[in-house]
Amino acid sequence: MNSKPRQMSFDFDDSPQGAGAEEPRDASPGEPESVHTSRPRGRTATRPAPEDRATGLLERSASLEVLEEALGKVASNKGAPGPDRQSVEEVTAHASRLLPQLSEALLSGNYQPGDIRRCWIPKSSGGSRGLGIPNVVDRIVQEAVRQVLEPIFEATFHPSSHGFRPGRSCHTAIAEATSHLQQHGLRFVVDIDLKSFFDRVPHQRLLDRLQLWIADLRLVRLIGKMLRAKVVFPDGTKTPVIEGVPQGGPLSPLLSNIVLDE
Numbered sequence: 001m002n003s004k005p006r007q008m009s010f011d012f013d014d015s016p017q018g019a020g021a022e023e024p025r026d027a028s029p030g031e032p033e034s035v036h037t038s039r040p041r042g043r044t045a046t047r048p049a050p051e052d053r054a055t056g057l058l059e060r061s062a063s064l065e066v067l068e069e070a071l072g073k074v075a076s077n078k079g080a081p082g083p084d085r086q087s088v089e090e091v092t093a094h095a096s097r098l099l100p101q102l103s104e105a106l107l108s109g110n111y112q113p114g115d116i117r118r119c120w121i122p123k124s125s126g127g128s129r130g131l132g133i134p135n136v137v138d139r140i141v142q143e144a145v146r147q148v149l150e151p152i153f154e155a156t157f158h159p160s161s162h163g164f165r166p167g168r169s170c171h172t173a174i175a176e177a178t179s180h181l182q183q184h185g186l187r188f189v190v191d192i193d194l195k196s197f198f199d200r201v202p203h204q205r206l207l208d209r210l211q212l213w214i215a216d217l218r219l220v221r222l223i224g225k226m227l228r229a230k231v232v233f234p235d236g237t238k239t240p241v242i243e244g245v246p247q248g249g250p251l252s253p254l255l256s257n258i259v260l261d262e
Helices: 057-061 064-077 088-093 095-108 135-155 170-184 205-213 217-227 253-260
Strands: 114-121 128-132
Touching: 057 095, 057 135, 057 217, 064 088, 064 095, 064 135, 088 095, 088 135, 095 135, 128 135, 135 217, 135 253, 205 217, 205 253
Parallel strands: none
Antiparallel strands: 114 128
C-alpha cells in the first residue's frame, strides 16, 4: 500500500518536545592589456556520455558507513538546533538507533526533510545575511549526499573557481590573481559580488544540471525535497521555497557551485 511520505520525527525520551569565455579586448595605445579571461585548463567534458552517469548513489548516501561519517562531520561543526530543537549532542547520543532508521527511510523513499529555521547574522559590510538552519538529522543527510556527490562534480569545476571548494579559499584566489598580474603585466583586479546568489539559485536549472551527471534519479528527487523544505521565520511563520539553497546546510555550497559553474 502506497502512503504519502511523512516528515521523519526522532523523539527521544529525554528530548525537549516530549517522550516517545571571451578573448581579451585590445588595450589602449601605450597601455598594457587590462583584462585577463581564464580559460578551461584540462577540464572534463561539460556533458558526460549517458553510460558514464553515476549510478547507485542513493545506496551509497544511505549506507551506515557514510551516515556515520556524516554524523561525525556534523558533530565536529557543532551548530545550533533546527526547528525541532534537537541538539547535536542529543542526536549523537542516540546515533545507534537513529542511523539505521534514517538509512531505511532514505532507501524506502519515506524520508521527508524537516523545515529550516531562518536566522540573521550581521555582515561586516553592513546589513545582515540570512542563514537557514536545518534540523541536525537533515544536516546528517545533506552531509552524506555531499560526500557522495562532491568527488563527481569537483572534477568538472573550472580550475579558477575557488569558493567553497576543498583545499581552496580566498587566499588561493588571491594567489591566482597575483600570478595573472605578474605574468601578463596586468594592473587591475575586478571584484564582483553576485548579490544574494544563494537565495536565487533556480531549482529546476539545478536539478536539470544534476541529471546530466547523475543517473540515479532517486537522489535527484531527494535533493528536490531538500530544496523545497519550508522556512520558519523567528516569529513562527512558515513560507514555501521556490528558489535558492539555504546558507547553513552542508550541501548548499556544492549545489550553488554546480549552477555557478555554467
